[in-house]
Amino acid sequence: MPSLTDEQVKRYSRHILLPEVGGKGQRKILEAKVLLVGAGGLGSPCGLYLAAAGVGTIGIVDSDLVDLSNLQRQVLHSTADLDRPKVLSARETMEAINPDVKVICCQERLTSANILEIIRDYDIVADGADNFPTRYLVNDACVMAGKPLSHAGIFRFDGQAVTILPGKGPCYRCLYPEPPPPGLVPSCQEAGVLGVVAGVMGLIQATEVLKFILGRGELLSGRLLTYNALDMEFKTMPVKRSRKCPVCGDNPTITELIDYEEFCSLRA
Numbered sequence: 001m002p003s004l005t006d007e008q009v010k011r012y013s014r015h016i017l018l019p020e021v022g023g024k025g026q027r028k029i030l031e032a033k034v035l036l037v038g039a040g041g042l043g044s045p046c047g048l049y050l051a052a053a054g055v056g057t058i059g060i061v062d063s064d065l066v067d068l069s070n071l072q073r074q075v076l077h078s079t080a081d082l083d084r085p086k087v088l089s090a091r092e093t094m095e096a097i098n099p100d101v102k103v104i105c106c107q108e109r110l111t112s113a114n115i116l117e118i119i120r121d122y123d124i125v126a127d128g129a130d131n132f133p134t135r136y137l138v139n140d141a142c143v144m145a146g147k148p149l150s151h152a153g154i155f156r157f158d159g160q161a162v163t164i165l166p167g168k169g170p171c172y173r174c175l176y177p178e179p180p181p182p183g184l185v186p187s188c189q190e191a192g193v194l195g196v197v198a199g200v201m202g203l204i205q206a207t208e209v210l211k212f213i214l215g216r217g218e219l220l221s222g223r224l225l226t227y228n229a230l231d232m233e234f235k236t237m238p239v240k241r242s243r244k245c246p247v248c249g250d251n252p253t254i255t256e257l258i259d260y261e262e263f264c265s266l267r268a
Contacts, residue, residue, distance in 0.1 A: 002027070004023055004026065004027065004030075008026070008030075008054075008100065009023075011054070011098075011100075012026045012053075012054055015029075015053070015054075020214065020216045020217075021214060021216075025214045025216075026054060028213055028214060029053055029054045029055055029056070029210065029213055029214070030054050030055075030056045030100065031056050032055050032056055032057070032123050032124075032213045033055075033056065033057040033058075033059070033121060033122045033123050034050055034055050034057070034058050034059070034122060034123065034124055034125075034126060034209055034213075035058075035059040035060075035061065035118070035119055035122040035124075035125045035126070036050075036058060036059065036060045036061070036126050036128060037061050037062075037110065037125060037126065037127045037128055037129050037134065037138055038061070038062050038127070038128035038129050038130065038134075039060050039062040039064075039074070039076055039077075039086040039087055039089075039090040039128075040062070040064070040070065040073075040074050040086070040128060040130055040198075041070075041073040041074055041128070041130070041154060041193065041195070041198030041202070042126075042128030042152050042154065042198055042201055042202040042205060043060065043062070043076070043090070043126070043128035043202065044073070044074045044075045044076040044077070044090070044198070044202060045075060045198065045199045045202030045203050045206065046126050046128060046202040046203065046205045046206045046209070047060065047076055047090060047094055048075060048076060048093070048094065048097065049203060049206040050126075050206050050209060050210070051094035051095075051097050051098045051101045051103075052097050052098055053206075053210055054098060054100055054101070055101060055209075055210075055213070056100065056101065056102060057101075057102045057103075057104065057122075058094065058101055058102070058103050058104070059103075059104040059105075059106060059118070059122060060086075060087045060090050060091065060103065060104070060105055060106065061087075061106040061108070061110055061118060062085075062086045062087050062090075062106075062107065063107055063108050063109045064085075064086050065083050065084060065085055065086065066081045066082050066083065066084050066085075066086055066089055067082070068082060070086075072195045073193065073195030073196075073198040073199070074086075074198075075199070076089060076090040076093045076094070077089045077090070077093070085105075085107050087105035087106065087107045088105060088107075090103070090105075091103040091105055106118060110134055110137060110138065111137075111259055112137065112256075112257035112258055112259050115137060115138070115141045115257065116141055116144070116145055116257070119141060119142065119145060119147055120145070122147070123148070123212075123213065124147070124148040124149070124150065124209055124212050124213070125138065125142055125147055125148070125149045125150070126149075126150045126152075126205045126206075126209055127139075127149060127150065127151045127152070128152065128202065128205070132179040132180060132260065133179060133259070133260035134260075135151070135153070135172065135179075136172070136173070136179050136260045137257065137258075137259065137260055138151075139151070139164065139171055139172035139173060139247070140173075140247050140254060140257055141257055142164060142166060142171075143164070143166045143171050143247050143248050144247075144257070145166075146166045146167060147166065148163070148164065148165050148166070148212060149163070149164040149166075149171075149172075150163050150164075150205045150208045150209055150212075150220075151163070151164060151172055151205075152201040152202065152204060152205045153201075154193050154197050154198050154201050155191065155193060156191055156192055156193055156194070156197075157194050157197060157228060157229040157230045158197070158226065158227065158228050158229070159197050159198075159200060159201035159204075159226070159227040159229075160201075160224060160225065160226045160227070161201055161204045161205060161208070161220055161224075161225045161227075162175070162220050162221075162223070162224045162225065162239065163208050163212070163219045163220040163221045164221070165219070165221045166248065167248075168221065169221040169222045169239075169241060170221075170222060170239045170240060170241040170242065170245070170248070171241075171245060171247055171248045173242075173245050173246055173247050173248070174239060174240070174241055174242040174245045174248065175224065175239055177242075177245065177246060179260050194229055196229070197227070197229050200227060200229070201227065204225065204227075208220060220236075222238060222239055222240065222241075223236045223237070223238060223239060224236065224237050224238075224239050
């Protein structure tokens with residue numbers, strides 16, 4: 001493992017001072033590879049802090065362009081980035097914060113055909129998707145590939161987070177076995193979201209990712225964390241692996257990836 005340069009020692013000095021990190025831990029961070037699904041409300045704060053922390057390789061998957069309505073919470077982007085691909089705007093911001101970081105852009109939608117190839121080379125995935133079809137696809141692919149996954153979701157004044165370690169704890173489907181029918185749950189575009197809630201939950205994801213890289217602390221595996229901004233209250237509840245889970249259960253019924261966007265449309 002290569003030694004830190006003098007500039008890196010200074011840049012990461014506050015990490016190095018922590019006994020739980022030190023120089024060895026910082027080198028682990030610099031060698032880590034993390035994939036962000038989405039460069040939006042959750043991916044923005046998560047990506048900013050992972051870049052600042054020195055995560056060596058950060059992949060970003062997002063097919064969208066920057067919209068004016070994004071800027072209330074998607075802090076990787078600025079007014080000057082309107083109508084630009086989010087992945088390019090995100091890369092510029094993250095590399096400006098830390099030139100140590102290599103940012104890999106993937107400007108396409110995740111599908112059952114490409115997701116396993118995209119996640120293959122990363123150590124952990126941080127899911128900041130804003131729709132249920134993508135969340136289920138990411139969960140299923142990570143479980144099948146044995147890839148650790150940090151999930152978070154936001155809605156109005158609320159957020160939730162859980163970390164999924166395939167083979168060691170429950171997955172997203174143990175909590176929610178099937179995607180909700182289309183139209184049942186309004187999106188943030190329809191119901192709104194307090195911008196700072198995205199920041200809180202995205203930073204929780206970044207914290208979980210760094211803890212995973214360092215092998216320190218207790219991850220949110222087997223625990224669902226919920227946050228309500230109006231009450232300023234965090235709660236955690238235990239989550240057990242479901243033996244009947246269609247993906248990670250004793251007798252899985254889902255053994256191949258499908259595109260839930262099409263599946264949900266067919267159900268509708």
